[in-house]
Amino acid sequence: MEKPIAIIGAGNGGQAFAGYLSLMGREVKVFDVVQNTVEQLGKLGGITLTGNSSVTGFGKIKLASTDISAVMEDCEIILVVLPSIYHKDMAKKMAPYLKDGQIVVLNPNASLGPVEFEKTLRECGCHANIILAGTSTLLFACRVVKAGFVEVAGQKTSFSASTYPAKYNRYVAEKFADILPQFIFADDILRVSLDNLNAMMHPAPTILYTAKIEHEEDFEYYLDFTPGQGALVEALDRERMALAEAYGLKIRTLIEEYKNVYVTKGESMYEVVTNCEGYHGIKGQKTLRTRYLLEDIPYSLVALQSMGKIGGVPTPNIDAVITIANSMISGMEEGRTVKNLGLEGISKNEFIKMCREG
Numbered sequence: 001m002e003k004p005i006a007i008i009g010a011g012n013g014g015q016a017f018a019g020y021l022s023l024m025g026r027e028v029k030v031f032d033v034v035q036n037t038v039e040q041l042g043k044l045g046g047i048t049l050t051g052n053s054s055v056t057g058f059g060k061i062k063l064a065s066t067d068i069s070a071v072m073e074d075c076e077i078i079l080v081v082l083p084s085i086y087h088k089d090m091a092k093k094m095a096p097y098l099k100d101g102q103i104v105v106l107n108p109n110a111s112l113g114p115v116e117f118e119k120t121l122r123e124c125g126c127h128a129n130i131i132l133a134g135t136s137t138l139l140f141a142c143r144v145v146k147a148g149f150v151e152v153a154g155q156k157t158s159f160s161a162s163t164y165p166a167k168y169n170r171y172v173a174e175k176f177a178d179i180l181p182q183f184i185f186a187d188d189i190l191r192v193s194l195d196n197l198n199a200m201m202h203p204a205p206t207i208l209y210t211a212k213i214e215h216e217e218d219f220e221y222y223l224d225f226t227p228g229q230g231a232l233v234e235a236l237d238r239e240r241m242a243l244a245e246a247y248g249l250k251i252r253t254l255i256e257e258y259k260n261v262y263v264t265k266g267e268s269m270y271e272v273v274t275n276c277e278g279y280h281g282i283k284g285q286k287t288l289r290t291r292y293l294l295e296d297i298p299y300s301l302v303a304l305q306s307m308g309k310i311g312g313v314p315t316p317n318i319d320a321v322i323t324i325a326n327s328m329i330s331g332m333e334e335g336r337t338v339k340n341l342g343l344e345g346i347s348k349n350e351f352i353k354m355c356r357e358g
Contacts, residue, residue, distance in 0.1 A: 004029050004062055005179075006075040008090060010037050013107065014081035016140040016150045019047035022059025024179050029063040031071040038064040040147035051152035053140065069097040077103050077175065081138075083291060084110035084299035085333065091117045095124035102130045103172055105161070105183075109134025110295070111193035111303035112336050114164035119342040133163040133172055136195035139182055154278075158182050164189045165358035188355040190307065191249050199300035200236050200254050201273075202292035204321050205229045207328070209284060216286045222279035230270030235317045237269075243304060246311040247352060288329055297325050298335025306338045311348045 007018045010032035022028045032038050041047065041064035049056045065071050072078060072094065080090055087106060098104070098121070106113040114132040121128075141154040159182065163172050166188040173185040205221070208229050212219050237254040244251045255272055258264055264276040273279070285292065301318055308315040326332050338344055343351065 002026060003074055003076045006031065006071050006078040008068070008071070008078060008080045008094070009082040009086075010034070010041065010064070010147075011081070012142050012144050012150065013138050013140060014079075015041075015047050015144055015148070016049065016053070016142040016152060017079055017081055017107070018061055019049040019059035019150060020053060020055055020140075021179060022046060022061060023049065023055045023057055026179060027062045028059070029065070029071045029075065030061055031065060031068050033066060035066055037147050038066055044148040046148070048149050049152060050150070051142070053142075053152040053155050056152075068093050072097045072102075076101065077105070079105050079107055081107045083295055084108075084113055085291075085295050087113050087117055087299075088120050091120035092124055095121050095126035098126055098128040098130050100129040102128070103175060104130055104132050106132075106134040107139070108137050108196065109189070109192060110299040110336075111196050111199060111301075112189065112306065112341060113193075113299070114189055115341050115343070116336055118164065131163055131168045131172060133161060133168075133185070134189055134192055135159065135161040135183060136192045137197075139180070156182060158184050160187065160192045160195045161185050162187055162189045162192045164355065166356045167358060187249065188352075190247050190352070190355050191244075191251065193303060193307070194240055194244050194249065194251055196300055197254060197257060198292075198296050199304060200233055200240065202296040203301055203325060204232050204236060206285065206288070206290065206292045207321065207324055208232070210288065210328070213285050213288055217284075219284040220280075221282050221284040222273050222276060223282075224284070225270060225273045227268070227270045230268055230273065232317070233269045236321070239308070239313070239315045239318050240304065242313050243307050243311060243315075246313045246348070247307070293325050293329060294332065297322055298333040302335035302337060303341075306336060306341060306343065309338050310343060310346060310351050 004027035007014050007030045010030050018028045018030050046060040048058050113134045137159050142152045161183040169185040176183050258272040262276045264272045266272040
């Protein structure tokens, strides 16, 4: 008999995954720290998916609870569907209850999420023989209308994922083949980290929108994008491409990626962004204390900066965006530095071996 799947986090993505997997025929258990949310899910007995998901309807859930041990018990697959700022704390919560053979997937990992997660588990004294993995993005573009009701605006057809180390990719891919075939387990967590395009498109343009944001103007984040913003994003992307080359990986440029994923056209970032049909109506922020900075810098850009330091790749534009953001915003998390990831003194080849062979 197939074991239930645990969903850690009952936000937009977590509830979408829970409803989807239940409708795919799997038993699902959900953990969240918000008592009102789990109580409501318990009363409803499940989650209703509407919108543009490939599967819609009412998906039953076996358990919704604030007791993480009860949710994790007897589960082989555990999906952590939380912003990356919570990954470390969640590793601490999960550490006492992890069991040999469990598979923990960070959805998404931001950049180098499994490296941080494993280090935290070790520091907590967890020695369970588990497999860690991460995805480059979320499967769904969705929002919770109210607890138990999720509207899906879109669902991706495929995106990169990897185990850490990558030698377990085939094993985990077989486990996910029937339920989440959109997860393409290939390459390694380095590739998956570089495929996190939020690091390119969120922090730098947001900083350049500072006047609009702090004056609380109404604007569209992507349609008001300017050629200067586009030029800076292209400079960041050249550094991302250099990182890929240093680690022996083949990836598409951001412009190529946009043309592959979205309905758009153009030869520059400015053109492909402002011509993107899916971006109409996405409003800009009204505060600089936004996840585009507070999450995507420490847990994405800083991680790429760390990859550069280990790989001997200069990242002056990435460095500049990190420095400026830290000057503008008080209390920014330090994030996934080489030190915080436990990678001080490691060589590029040693890091590659860790990510691919263990």
